[in-house]
Amino acid sequence: MSKIYLLTGAAGLLGCNIARQLVDAKEVVRALVLKDDPAVAYVPDQVQIIYGDLLDINSMEELFTVPEGSEVIVIHCASIVTMNPNPNPKVYAVNVDGTRNIIDMCLKHKVKKLVYVSSTGAIPELPHGQKIKEVDHFLPADGLVGYYSVTKAQASQLVLDALRWCPELDASIVHPSGICGPNDYAFGPVAQTVSQYLNGEVKIGLDGTFNSVDVRDLAAGVIACCDKGRRGECYIMSNELVTMKELYDIINQTANMNVHANILSKGIASLAVKFIKMQSKFTGEEPVLTDFAVYNMTRNNDFDCSKAKQELGFSCRPFEETIRDEVNWLLEEAKDSGEQNEEAEKNAEKTVEEIKERIKMGDISKVIVRKGDERILSIPLNISVAVSVVGVAVAPLTFLPAMISAIGFDCHIELEKKDGTVMDVTNGVASAIVDASGYSDRN
Structure with a gap:
């Protein structure tokens, strides 16, 4: 069977x-x-x-x-x-x-x-x-x-x-x-705490266990x-009971850091919650510490x-082994993300330079904005685009950023060449095209 x-x-x-x-x-x-x-x-x-x-x-x-x-x-x-x-x-x-x-x-x-x-x-x-x-x-x-x-x-x-x-x-x-554990792409409570600690965002901890x-x-x-x-x-x-201090010590040792967070008693933490609640009412932001969080850390676990x-x-396995694996995974993810971002920036720069050259040569006849299959906007470019790169404002392009913002940044930007073929570019590259045309939203 x-x-x-x-x-x-x-x-x-x-x-x-x-x-x-x-x-x-x-x-x-x-x-x-x-x-x-x-x-x-x-x-x-x-x-x-x-x-x-x-x-x-x-x-x-x-x-x-x-x-x-x-x-x-x-x-x-x-x-x-x-x-x-x-x-x-x-x-x-x-x-x-x-x-x-x-x-x-x-x-x-x-x-x-x-x-x-x-x-x-x-x-x-x-x-x-x-x-x-x-x-x-x-x-x-x-x-x-x-x-x-x-x-x-x-x-x-x-x-x-x-x-x-x-x-x-x-x-x-x-x-x-x-x-907890590595490969936590949903960033549960432990992964979130470890990540924030690695980024220097954690200044306090609670005198409790988890x-x-x-x-x-x-x-x-x-x-x-x-x-x-x-x-x-x-x-x-x-698993075994672990204190916040023990967690922080494992992170410091694994990541070769020397960060020290203040450990608050339950009484001080509960008092802090009252002030944070009052503050959140004025700011409208979610409180960073709540009564429920204090309870979870100080209850019998x-x-x-x-x-x-x-x-x-x-x-x-021992909690220390788990956190070491999680720290190493987070550090590797950060490294990979940085390399991907760097590669994406290089590709975008290369594309922008190519488009700048096409604009200079007058090879681009039209900018098209699409959302899904629907054509939202079509902007014909005149001869003034050729000189816009050196600072002359181009009327058809000046309202493009505002229009894109109003439509939403999930739109696609296409450049139609004079031979009728179309280039689909990312929103970031599209913004660079507008900048290259002499327009700035700071004007």
Whole structure:
């Protein structure tokens, strides 16, 4: 019997790593991806992409329609993660209603196994000094803080309820702590903090702890749960407790930096939040520090993952190794980005010089502005263009920048030559053409 994995959230950090590990193991993988999601570029090429939406159950039919006799395993990773503690209809729809739809499709198509990726946030916090273990029921009223945690608890209970009423369904739940690791193109909380620290943007930290599992180890644990996870059981997958100071020290050592951030106590941080709130009311900007952020860093983050280790063979590399890999990845990305930008600038300069020469020779007869397939603007150039390069203003071109700005910078600029052929140039090059014609928006 052939096996096929159906994966949601494949364009996210965890889903992408799960897909990559399954592909490396020569497994057949299908992934549900939102149409026009640019992150689909990070999904391995060997994965069959099915465009659909968790909230449109009919759009998932193609995902679940597999060859007869296939052994189907569903891994449900997709969710909206939010640091905003307030209720949000979209977060509820995706995290709760989306999970309900996945359960319904699993029952309809008689899948062999469902693994739902929940969160440790769905488990009630215990006092400091006590390890937090798995629970066998989820009530959002059980002292949960933050709307994301509430929705993950509700979705987890949906899975357990389905198991109680539908004996033909086999499902397990995985509760990751925070997730981090290299190749985090979505820039989750840890990647964002590391990146900001590398850029010298982090001046303070909180005197608290956090708990983040390496995404590569988490992906392996989720896959193991597909095979070894017991029906109706929950599994915490977490790492060791780490302080902000320890995180900063690892970054400094790996990147050969010597930056020191001030570590604030919970009391001082809470006081700072009040001033930041007042400031944000006047500036209209989002506060850089919130009560919810302070809570997350100072709560009990000591999770017990011994059950996953014993039953699934889960293991997690030291946090220091993960952060070193993440720092090195971010530094390499910055280097590659810089080289690409430099190459793009050189190509643009070369194109501009070529166009300047054509303008001087009077080879360009018309500037055309398009948006999609629609021609928005067509500007014929007269003989004065030839002398505009040396500073004479050209009336037909003087209003082009304003027109482009009004239309939007997603337009295409085309130069029509006298022989009727057309050159399509980038917006940046188009701006340079206008500058070369003697026009400046500072005039």
